[in-house]
Amino acid sequence: xxxxxxxxxxxxxxxxxxxxxxxxxxxxxxxxxxxxxxxxxxxxxxxxxxxxxxxxxxxxxxxxxxxxxxxxxxxxxxxxxxxxxxxxxxxxxxxxxxxxxxxxxxxxxxxxxxxxxxxxxxxxxxxxxxxxxxxxxxxxxxxxxxxxxxxxxxxxxxxxxxxxxxxxxxxxxxxxxxxxxxxxxxxxxxxxxxxxxxxxxxxxxxxxxxxxxxxxxxxxxxxxxxxxxxxxxxxxxxxxxxxxxxxxxxxxxxxxxxxxxxxxxxxxxxxxxxxxxxxxxxxxxxxxxxxxxxxxxxxxxxxxxxxxxxxxxxxxxxxxxxxxxxxxxxxxxxxxxxxxxxxxxxxxxxxxxxxxxxxxxxxxxxxxxxxxxxxxxxxxxxxxxxxxxxxxxxxxxxxxxxxxxxxxxxxxxxxxxxxxxxxxxxxxxxxxxxxxxxxxxxxxxxxxxxxxxxxxxxxxxxxxxxxxxxxxxxxxxxxxxxxxxxxxxxxxxxxxxxxxxxxxxxxxxxx
Numbered sequence: 001x002x003x004x005x006x007x008x009x010x011x012x013x014x015x016x017x018x019x020x021x022x023x024x025x026x027x028x029x030x031x032x033x034x035x036x037x038x039x040x041x042x043x044x045x046x047x048x049x050x051x052x053x054x055x056x057x058x059x060x061x062x063x064x065x066x067x068x069x070x071x072x073x074x075x076x077x078x079x080x081x082x083x084x085x086x087x088x089x090x091x092x093x094x095x096x097x098x099x100x101x102x103x104x105x106x107x108x109x110x111x112x113x114x115x116x117x118x119x120x121x122x123x124x125x126x127x128x129x130x131x132x133x134x135x136x137x138x139x140x141x142x143x144x145x146x147x148x149x150x151x152x153x154x155x156x157x158x159x160x161x162x163x164x165x166x167x168x169x170x171x172x173x174x175x176x177x178x179x180x181x182x183x184x185x186x187x188x189x190x191x192x193x194x195x196x197x198x199x200x201x202x203x204x205x206x207x208x209x210x211x212x213x214x215x216x217x218x219x220x221x222x223x224x225x226x227x228x229x230x231x232x233x234x235x236x237x238x239x240x241x242x243x244x245x246x247x248x249x250x251x252x253x254x255x256x257x258x259x260x261x262x263x264x265x266x267x268x269x270x271x272x273x274x275x276x277x278x279x280x281x282x283x284x285x286x287x288x289x290x291x292x293x294x295x296x297x298x299x300x301x302x303x304x305x306x307x308x309x310x311x312x313x314x315x316x317x318x319x320x321x322x323x324x325x326x327x328x329x330x331x332x333x334x335x336x337x338x339x340x341x342x343x344x345x346x347x348x349x350x351x352x353x354x355x356x357x358x359x360x361x362x363x364x365x366x367x368x369x370x371x372x373x374x375x376x377x378x379x380x381x382x383x384x385x386x387x388x389x390x391x392x393x394x395x396x397x398x399x400x401x402x403x404x405x406x407x408x409x410x411x412x413x414x415x416x417x418x419x420x421x422x423x424x425x426x427x428x429x430x431x432x433x434x435x436x437x438x439x440x441x442x443x444x445x446x447x448x449x450x451x452x453x454x455x456x457x458x459x460x461x462x463x464x465x466x467x468x469x470x471x472x473x474x475x476x477x478x479x480x481x482x483x484x485x486x487x488x489x490x491x492x493x494x495x496x497x498x499x500x501x502x503x504x505x506x507x508x509x510x511x
Contacts, residue, residue, distance in 0.1 A: 042366050042374055043238055043439070047111065047198035047464045048121040049307045059119050062094045068181060072149055072165055074173035085149040088115060089178055090138040097133030099188040102500065104493055106194050108138040109175055109208065111201035112365065113358045114145030123469030124196060128486055139178050141171050143361055153357060160403050167369055169413065172208045176215050192217040192496045194489055198464035199223050207414045209430050218429035218492045220485060223464045228372040228443035229410045232417060235375040235388045237442030242305040243381040245315050245437050253319035256334050257301065258382040263331045264290050281336055284348035296351040297335065298383060300342060308437050308462040311473045318342045367397035371407040420449050428452045429492050431485055435461020456484055
């Protein structure tokens, strides 16, 4: 599932990763006296990482696009609540065993981006459709892609009243309506539904199972940081894992990055310092302040760690560039070599990219309900201090949108505190999958909660890796993680069929 600047140290820069060709989106918000987290700098939650130069893959003809006449407001009975919009969903019938066999439905829950990239970028559904004889359904999140209320993005986002329908509760209610409609249309009332999502979409999948157990039999929630709210997870959890990833890859690389921030400031303080930095790092436009460069590098390291996928392992690539710099290279020359290794040898590097619908949409979501207190303190990571300050965060969001964030709403509505105690008897049939090299795993569910609310994690895994398309180069531990998830889902569905048959027999005996 896109900050204030401090006068004496680095501006807090986090991920802004778009699924739509521009992965390093971030907005520079300037505050004169301190650095803290604002929505424009909170780490993005995208399932997959797209590079700017990539092109959309051809979509198989097996995918058919439909639109559902969706209710604007599921939770009120005001006249405007009954307004509707067209919500996009995509279906693949190729392997479905049919309604007569009560063959299952795999439903992918779209997140903070248009649906298009997920059709080819998420492999788990298609790769397991034949085994389960499953109908595949992909549903787009409201306010993204082609699922825009009020006729256009401009109208949908123009004020607090129109944006007010843009939240997770409305989104999962949308998914429930679409799935119930599909089951009724195709006479598939007895077909079990497994919902699948990654990152923010993984959060939605787990919450959907909790809120709509009558619609979904189970959920696979990949890399879902459902515990990054209130004070459940330490605010430096994300950046502590980024640091750990780099330090494990190379101690010298870690030390170079840690020392580079003060060196950037030292060079920038010279009369022509910003010009020197612009030339050294080949920025496409002259730097206006040192923080622009530091934000860019901060984001690069976070992206490399979050998407540290095999076989490339971007953290190793960055460190290979830094450690492999020519003998005698100074700190910033080594850092530049890491940039070249990661991004490629380009004529220039764009440190300031324009926002997308994803970055704008996610900024609203983090400014309203998805308030994730991600920060870092002094000397607890390889990055400069940038603590999360809720007061500043609230002031920023209020000035931007005219509404105050609700920082405790997620845990009020979905829970999160004492999760094992609460969900041990209440919840069932949820897989929380994580890779421990993913910075967001710091806020994931890493221990089994019950016999059917299960945590499947891998030591070397990264963000949403288990639901991405399988490759011939996949390591054995990743193959086994996916195999375990499939076996668990098979158990859920087999038990469901046993219950369904028992219910049918019981009904027959009544007559």
